[in-house]
Amino acid sequence: MKGVLIHFLVAANLLKFPYPKVYRDETFVDYFHGVEVPDPYHWLEDLESDETNDFVEAQLNLTYRFLSSIPNRQGIEKAYTKYINYNVYGLPVQKANKYFFTENTGEHHEILFVQESLDAEPKVLFDPNLLPEYWTFSLGEMTLSNDGSILAYHLSKFGSDWQTIHFRNLSTKMDLPEVLEHSKGPDVSWTHDNQGVFYSRFPVEDGEVTSTNNKLYYHKIGTNQSEDVLILEFPMNPKWSMAAEVTDDGKYLVIIVADNAQDNALYIAKLDGSRILPGFNNSVVPVIESVHEASYDYITNFNSVFLFVTNKDTNNARVISIDVDKVIESYMAGGPYGKIEQTVVIPEDPTKVLEWAYPIKNDTLLLGYIQDVKNTLEMVSIGNVSKRTTFTLPEHGHIGDVAGSYPESDEFFFKFQSFLNPGTIYRCKIQNQEFDCQVYKQAKAERADPQKFVVQQKFFKSKDGTSVPMYIIHRKGAVFNGTTPTILTGYGGFSEPVLPEYDIMKLFFVEYFHGVFAIANIRGGGEYGKHWVEEGSRFKKQNTFDDFIAAAEYLIRANYTNSKNLVIKGSSNGGLLIAACVNQRPDLFGAGIVHVGVLDMLQLQYKIGSHAKQTNPLLLRVSDEHGHDESTVEFDTDIFAFCAESLGWRPFKSQPVIERRNLASSLVFNSLTLWLITCATILPTVFFEL
Numbered sequence: 078m079k080g081v082l083i084h085f086l087v088a089a090n091l092l093k094f095p096y097p098k099v100y101r102d103e104t105f106v107d108y109f110h111g112v113e114v115p116d117p118y119h120w121l122e123d124l125e126s127d128e129t130n131d132f133v134e135a136q137l138n139l140t141y142r143f144l145s146s147i148p149n150r151q152g153i154e155k156a157y158t159k160y161i162n163y164n165v166y167g168l169p170v171q172k173a174n175k176y177f178f179t180e181n182t183g184e185h186h187e188i189l190f191v192q193e194s195l196d197a198e199p200k201v202l203f204d205p206n207l208l209p210e211y212w213t214f215s216l217g218e219m220t221l222s223n224d225g226s227i228l229a230y231h232l233s234k235f236g237s238d239w240q241t242i243h244f245r246n247l248s249t250k251m252d253l254p255e256v257l258e259h260s261k262g263p264d265v266s267w268t269h270d271n272q273g274v275f276y277s278r279f280p281v282e283d284g285e286v287t288s289t290n291n292k293l294y295y296h297k298i299g300t301n302q303s304e305d306v307l308i309l310e311f312p313m314n315p316k317w318s319m320a321a322e323v324t325d326d327g328k329y330l331v332i333i334v335a336d337n338a339q340d341n342a343l344y345i346a347k348l349d350g351s352r353i354l355p356g357f358n359n360s361v362v363p364v365i366e367s368v369h370e371a372s373y374d375y376i377t378n379f380n381s382v383f384l385f386v387t388n389k390d391t392n393n394a395r396v397i398s399i400d401v402d403k404v405i406e407s408y409m410a411g412g413p414y415g416k417i418e419q420t421v422v423i424p425e426d427p428t429k430v431l432e433w434a435y436p437i438k439n440d441t442l443l444l445g446y447i448q449d450v451k452n453t454l455e456m457v458s459i460g461n462v463s464k465r466t467t468f469t470l471p472e473h474g475h476i477g478d479v480a481g482s483y484p485e486s487d488e489f490f491f492k493f494q495s496f497l498n499p500g501t502i503y504r505c506k507i508q509n510q511e512f513d514c515q516v517y518k519q520a521k522a523e524r525a526d527p528q529k530f531v532v533q534q535k536f537f538k539s540k541d542g543t544s545v546p547m548y549i550i551h552r553k554g555a556v557f558n559g560t561t562p563t564i565l566t567g568y569g570g571f572s573e574p575v576l577p578e579y580d581i582m583k584l585f586f587v588e589y590f591h592g593v594f595a596i597a598n599i600r601g602g603g604e605y606g607k608h609w610v611e612e613g614s615r616f617k618k619q620n621t622f623d624d625f626i627a628a629a630e631y632l633i634r635a636n637y638t639n640s641k642n643l644v645i646k647g648s649s650n651g652g653l654l655i656a657a658c659v660n661q662r663p664d665l666f667g668a669g670i671v672h673v674g675v676l677d678m679l680q681l682q683y684k685i686g687s688h689a690k691q692t693n694p695l696l697l698r699v700s701d702e703h704g705h706d707e708s709t710v711e712f713d714t715d716i717f718a719f720c721a722e723s724l725g726w727r728p729f730k731s732q733p734v735i736e737r738r739n740l741a742s743s744l745v746f747n748s749l750t751l752w753l754i755t756c757a758t759i760l761p762t763v764f765f766e767l
Contacts, residue, residue, distance in 0.1 A: 430448075452493075499579045656669075
């Protein structure tokens with residue numbers, strides 16, 4: 078069986094679609110901290126066994142029979158396909174006096190263009206849609222060398238997390254012969270001499286690639302991967318991962334080492350212009366050794382004085398500086414190595430969270446803050462941090478990308494999105510410490526007219542009295558009587574904030590189902606800083622679930638919907654959220670959708686990624702198109718069709734209400750228990766009615 082991502086649907090009229098009988102091994106017991114935990118479905122973790130393949134085949138048959146029986150599915154897919162087509166523009170990036178940008182006009186993959194100037198005619202530089210079998214892979218990061226001559230691009234096949242890194246000569250438009258394997262990202266970082274890249278990969282043991290013992294390497298262009306130079310590894314900490322970035326001046330290598338998505342250690346090495354040869358790892362120096370103390374994000378450096386955004390000793394983060402040469406000299410000399418001197422450059426703001434900082438001119442920084450779940454944009458000079466200039470954004474939204482040519486130019490671009498705005502790209506310069514910005518490009522979804530919709534932000538009380546925000550999207554002029562089809566989503570983990578971003582799937586649902594789409598900003602995410610994260614983590618994880626349940630109760634209490642018409646949906650960590658909530662409050666929801674959910678938390682740390690082919694041990698719908706964070710027309714259509722059929726939602730005005738199919742709740746809960754107990758890693762997508 079291919080190690081691909083899966084979609085899990087549990088929905089069927091038992092009279093017409095009997096649920097497959099699944100074997101239970103009542104003799105198997107796991108032990109955790111001295112506690113016995115029965116696992117009767119452990120055998121499904123062997124993806125290569127005949128028994129697992131038979132199980133998958135039976136589930137696939139059930140799934141597709143049910144989906145194909147839905148009368149309105151084809152109509153929904155046709156309407157959705159037309160609705161979602163619009164141009165998506167990437168930010169211009171200046172390299173070697175040229176501008177490079179991406180654009181997608183409805184193709185499978187975005188296309189890379191080049192311009193001699195912003196007024197010049199764009200030319201196609203790289204079109205991944207012309208690659209053989211382009212429909213079978215996902216295109217990841219694309220990174221240009223500093224002289225713009227070589228493009229590094231990542232590909233993953235069949236929705237896998239595993240990536241291959243390819244190099245294309247942009248003059249000949251031909252790929253170079255070397256391909257880097259066994260990587261899961263992130264993107265590569267080029268040396269400023271354009272001779273090579275730093276990247277991370279996983280080792281091969283006994284002929285199989287593992288998902289532990291991540292290592293950082295340097296690859297010289299024109300050589301075989303087997304010749305790559307080891308930069309850093311941590312054999313005593315096999316779960317740690319690494320990412321590298323060459324500094325703006327090209328003189329240092331910054332290495333981020335992480336054990337989770339929240340905090341990181343920090344290592345530095347000098348790049349003195351000489352060749353990177355075996356033994357270079359001996360020049361890598363720890364600046365921050367703890368991977369659990371705080372987060373550190375590199376901004377820029379002025380010679381040896383480095384600027385970082387950190388939440389060390391703060392809730393909302395701040396900018397600090399470290400003189401790394403002092404650290405390197407002390408470490409190399411074998412002198413005392415202890416507390417690193419950190420100087421506060423921009424103090425913490427108690428009213429908002431510093432999400433990122435970006436250098437734009439001399440000692441001037443752009444600051445991206447999160448304030449009540451929306452971005453604000455400010456500019457400040459390091460020499461006078463008390464004076465700040467604010468750029469007024471048009472609505473509640475999110476700045477997803479910033480691109481500039483620092484330190485060569487003070488020109489920069491940023492992209493602003495909101496729930497109703499698919500993307501405004503601003504071109505900016507700094508004039509007398511003031512923003513001078515004009516709209517450079519505006520994406521527009523023709524069928525999703527923003528004037529048709531209303532976005533509101535509401536605050537509700539959670540179980541313990543905490544005030545929690547939630548965005549609600551509905552049609553303009555909608556009248557609510559407590560029965561509106563409603564989808565509620567959330568995440569609440571890994572310090573990730575869920576900010577207003579454009580998702581045309583939400584607008585299609587609101588318009589064509591006359592629905593409500595709600596996004597709850599629950600604890601565990603990064604919306605309100607470190608404290609908000611900690612209040613939804615570890616022993617306080619129940620707060621995350623309580624917040625989400627309170628969001629659902631608010632939607633019902635405020636007369637938007639009722640429990641029969643309320644669907645909850647989440648991905649990855651959000652899948653865990655949905656699974657927990659439907660177990661704790663099955664009376665509160667009409668249906669739940671779990672996409673690649675991380676569910677068996679007892680087994681997660683032991684088994685996830687321990688086998689490279691082990692992606693989803695419990696499978697109901699196998700797909701070779703859907704990645705961990707990806708969505709397709711087919712997948713979204715299945716969500717809409719499932720809800721329309723199971724909950725009686727009417728997708729179009731001209732069509733009668735579909736008679737709701739009454740599913741046996743005992744089947745649903747038996748199945749729910751099955752996948753909660755047996756899933757030893759990331760679960761596929763699950764649709765179930767309550």
